[in-house]
Structures are given as structure tokens and as C-alpha cells.
Amino acid sequence: MAVEYCLFHPQGGGQPADRGWVDGHEIVPARDHDAGLVVARSAGDLPLPDFTVGQSVEVRIDLAARRTYAALHTAGHPIEAAGRAQGWTHAANTHFPGQARIEFTAARPDPRLDTPEGREEATEALRTYVAKAIAEDAPVTWEYDAEGRRIVHLAGLHSAPCGGTHVRSLGDLADIVLPTLKVKKGRIRVSYSAVHRDFP
Ligand SMILES: [Zn+2]
Known part of the structure; x- marks a missing residue:
């Protein structure tokens, strides 16, 4: 079929x-x-x-699985935006349950990444950014560009080509947890978890 x-x-x-x-x-x-x-x-x-x-x-x-995957995938977008706001470049992403993470590279040395306290400080900046985006309930919309690519927009925060599944707005996300980021093989690795808010 x-x-x-x-x-x-x-x-x-x-x-x-x-x-x-x-x-x-x-x-x-x-x-x-x-x-x-x-x-x-x-x-x-x-x-x-x-x-x-x-x-x-x-x-x-399977609606429960769809919502779980959509929440995990969508949460990656504000985290990507938060990393870009730190001056980092998006490098890779994974949205599988239990393994979800966004990876970045830093073009300029970021001295915060060299110490545990600095990495926690940088992670806290990401958490603050993401929490604000969710509190503002930024809508998730999309359009096709001139080349036929599907571009996903998070209000004024972030736009990226994306074919994934999404929640309707960031207020649908709940229980977002970002453990302290890690730096591995030159990559800034931001792991996270998120769930879909229960429907009323
Ligand atoms: Zn997406």
C-alpha cells in the first residue's frame, strides 16, 4: 500500500x-x-x-505513542533555539524515549563548558529559555518554502526545516527535565525528557 x-x-x-x-x-x-x-x-x-x-x-x-513521540520531538525545538541563543551551532538530534538529546558545537571557546559549575550554569540558562517558551505557549506552525521543504516555526523563537510530528503549542509539553549538559568529543550534549500534557 x-x-x-x-x-x-x-x-x-x-x-x-x-x-x-x-x-x-x-x-x-x-x-x-x-x-x-x-x-x-x-x-x-x-x-x-x-x-x-x-x-x-x-x-x-497508537495515540499514546504518537503523543509521546511528538512531545519528545517538539521539545527538541526550543532546546535547539536555547542552544543557538548561547551562540552554539546545532549539530545533531535524537528524540527516542530515554535517549533524547540535542547536540551542539561551539565555534568560539565557551569557558563555562570547562568546569562542572560552568556546565550547570549553561544548562540553567537553557532551562530558563525553554521554561519561558513553554510558559508563553508558543504555537507550532509550518509552511512549505519555495523548494518544497516543510519549515516549522515556533512563534518568533525558532524556524527549522522539519518533517517530524509536533504538539499544537509548547504549552502541551510537560515535565521537561534537562540534566546538566555534557561535553563529549567536542560536542555539547544536552539530554532531556518531556511528556505530553494530559488532555482534559
Ligand atoms: Zn520538528
Whole structure:
């Protein structure tokens, strides 16, 4: 089965794939690089039935997993913005539960990074920035640029090309924790955790 705009998010950009079902068959969405499409593949040993073009199917998604992944992914954006505000350059990101982190490089020596107290001070600056962005409930919006890239905006804070899943606004994020950052192999590593605020 291949559709141009798949409802399921494949693994990519440091984010896990959605979990879902098509007519009760558990699927794994995956990016088919040859076709340039997101396709749903069977999650089990048995192949999916032969669906035909135009056929109606019932599609279900694991909403708890989607919200967990969206919260972890979205939280990376204000952390990236906070790091840029420190003068650092974004280098890499991972949004898997238990491993979420944003990595930066510093073009100029940042003496705070040389001592435990300095690293805690720098982390506290990140925490303050992120807490303010969440308190202001910055909306998450997106648009396609002239090259067809999806650009995600966090109000006036941050814009970046991104194909991930997001919460509607930063106020949907809860329990953001940033342990003291680490410096490894020349990279500033900011680990974090975050959850989706409960819906009323
Ligand atoms: Zn994103």
C-alpha cells in the first residue's frame, strides 16, 4: 500500500515510527526512498492483504505513542533555539524515549563548558529559555518554502526545516527535565525528557 500523504509517520529525523493498524493488521510505516513515499508494511511475519487503489480501509494509530513521540520531538525545538541563543551551532538530534538529546558545537571557546559549575550554569540558562517558551505557549506552525521543504516555526523563537510530528503549542509539553549538559568529543550534549500534557 502506498499513498502520497501517509497518515503514519515513519522513523526519521531522530524520531521513532508511529505504531498503527490498517483494517486490524499492525503496520510499520517506512520511507521508501526509491518511490519517495511513506509506505505501510506489515509489522508481523504475515504480509498485508492486497489492498486496491480506492478501497476504503479503517486506519488506527497508537495515540499514546504518537503523543509521546511528538512531545519528545517538539521539545527538541526550543532546546535547539536555547542552544543557538548561547551562540552554539546545532549539530545533531535524537528524540527516542530515554535517549533524547540535542547536540551542539561551539565555534568560539565557551569557558563555562570547562568546569562542572560552568556546565550547570549553561544548562540553567537553557532551562530558563525553554521554561519561558513553554510558559508563553508558543504555537507550532509550518509552511512549505519555495523548494518544497516543510519549515516549522515556533512563534518568533525558532524556524527549522522539519518533517517530524509536533504538539499544537509548547504549552502541551510537560515535565521537561534537562540534566546538566555534557561535553563529549567536542560536542555539547544536552539530554532531556518531556511528556505530553494530559488532555482534559
Ligand atoms: Zn520538528
